[in-house]
Amino acid sequence: MSLLTDALPGLLSATGAAGVIALASAARRRLLPRRPRITQGAGTGAALNGTRILRRYTLLRTVGPDGAPDHYETTRPPGTVITHRVVGGHPQRFELTDVPLGDGTFAAEPLDHL
Template sequence: MSLLTDALPGLLSATGAAGLIALASAAQRRLSSRSPRPAQGAAAGAVLDEPRTLRRYTLLRTSGPDGAPKQYETTRPTGTVITHWVDGRPQRFELTDVPLSDGTFAAEPFDDL
């Protein structure tokens, strides 16, 4: 019985220390999630924070059967690179937030695959 009573203070102090470490870790995670992001991460955070609305994009340097530029609808945020088939081959386009005169947004050719 004296072995149990001798070990009890050490057990209680170890449990208390583990609890304090867990609380400090949780508080640090919560505070770091509220802090502003650095300048490089701010642009990425802004892209992710914008509302997800359906937008129509005009794929620049493309044309459909009627000669009009091809259009693409998506809810993906600006800065996303999409792949679209143009003349039987895939071509990548970057979605931008640049409005065009017809009410659509510009999707710039990213590169040729």
């Protein structure tokens, strides 16, 4: 029985130290700013060094002649407003976003409601 009572303080201190390390690690991950991710493939964003990379945007609420949504490719950053001729040749404004869609493109939201 004395073997158990002699080992108990060491076991408790090791468990406590592991708990403190786990809490410190979780707090560090939560409090430190996150680094931006660079995605690969169609719809890649701007790299960390400020170079401009081609992104493909899906123009929401538009349909091309084949029935698929219209796409727009540009190196402009998210937040840029573009003008695209969609409805009967009339111009419509879209804001480029950094919201990825399931097909690997990014969303371009319409600003003019028809």
